Amino acid sequence: MTQPVLYARGLNKRYGKVTALDNCDFDLMPGEILAVIGDNGAGKTSLIKVLSGAIQPDSGEMFLEDRQVSFPSPIAARQAGVETVYQTLAMSPALSIADNMFMGRELRKPGFMGSVLRQLDRPAMERIAREKLSDLGLMTIQNINQAVETLSGGQRQGVAVARAAAFGSKVIILDEPTAALGVKESRRVLELIQDVRARGIPIILISHNMPHVFEVADRIHVHRLGRRLCVIDPKDYTMSDAVAFMTGAKAAPLQVDA
């Protein structure tokens, strides 16, 4: 059996008397789309925040490509190759698409202009941003220098996904990517997710939208009461089964191997 790219064992996180993560395990296989579903308050947000470095677990271990890792900050997670597309997208609305794609990892001009005057290499950043967007079929955006706030919701999501996919990452976490979008834009984003997977990058998808989850996910991690209840194959179960596991209406299937 292949090794998981990213896995975690025995994660715990408590907030006072509330247990958000209760000895939680997690596995992400290479090249897959793993959906994480769970009822509100099940702790899936805490799990994702631990994986993306936004919070630190009280105990437990995480492994990325078989090396033990810990992420004290989102920046540390990103440097290790775990890119997160937050629900809020984390973009600066007044800045351009190119500025946003390179925020925090700008390219400088070579030579004197870059090393002494610290001038940004705008042409290179714009060229790369344009390439990355066209790779993902997002070039309905005409002007790479237009402000992000002038884009539609789907286009913004597209830019955020392209930013995550652009920087040689090992894992991409998408938090509710279709929650704020219309039917047509959701479809585009789902196609985009499949495009990213086709390039071999595994994706963790957090979503409340069961049709979307069942359409794109290879496996579904059902989170309940702060731990992994089961991992199911969307081909073997129906959406109502998944909702029943999630809410405790139905006992979880026995897992042979997680």
Next chain:
Amino acid sequence: MTNPTEAEAGLARRNESIASFEQQITLLSRLQHALHSNPALVPLIVLVLSIVVFGALLGGKFFSSFALTLILQQVAIVGIVGAAQSLVILTAGIDLSVGAIMVLSSVVMGQFTFRLGMPPAVAIACGLVLGTFIGFVNGWLIARVKLPPFIVTLGVWQIALASNFLYSGNETIRAQEIETQAPLLQFFGQSFSVAGAVFTYGVIAFIAIVLVLAYVLRHTAWGRHVYAVGDDAEAAKLAGVNTRAVLISVYMLSGLICAFAGWVLIGRIGSVSPTSGQTANIESITAVVIGGISLFGGRGSIMGMLFGALIVGVFSLGLRLLGADAQWTYLLIGVLIIAAVAVDQWIRKVSA
């Protein structure tokens, strides 16, 4: 593998041309977009218009190279302080202590020279270091202790101003003394003229500071981070910007520029006076706002502040030459401030 749901089957023959939604491209919306990408355009237009109007009313008296460069000399101090204020306001902050830092630094430069007998160059360096340090205190309290910029700088304003009076003993160092013993302190008051146009070194410094900052804000990563922090600090942090370091460095640079303005101030008024420059903070905020920099952060350009400061200068000189009561200047500037913020709000709606 993909099993689009029934609802989405309706998308099979969807119209892909999402970008070409119908929108009437009126002249007004085009103007709105132009202003959105060039926020300094409004103050530039206002500046040109006011020069044309006063020129038409006053003729050669106003349109002389002497009068026009006089405006530059009069706005140089406010403009330099305004450059510091612009940086802070771009991060969605505000710096009420700019004027107090300027005066305190100029007093330190003067007193260290005359009371402690330091060489002027060393005293000036001490003043610059002090300004930077006060800026660091501002930045540290805002970025680390997470106090609101308004409160922090309100407090530091009072502290710096009181220290200024306590330390100087409310005593002015006269211009003749400085001229004979430490002319370096008055360096920025020296001028040269080109065909009737009189430039002081203070004016040159003002323009240079604005141009350097315009470059830094537009063409360096730090500059882009200043905008990102002001636009949405949380987003900038998640995108990998060290927001604390950006904020602290912005307030430090603001303090340094204000201390530098203190040096220029000695040149402008000749003496070192603890009571000078009291209105610099309000005037600098005025220049920034008229210059189209958004008080909510992340939008605007420092060139706009330059135009904003010049608009104020053109109004005050123009009205004075017309023989109007000085209060008319304040009245019109009040109108301009409100109009500038209204235009800012309108530009922000461009995406809606």
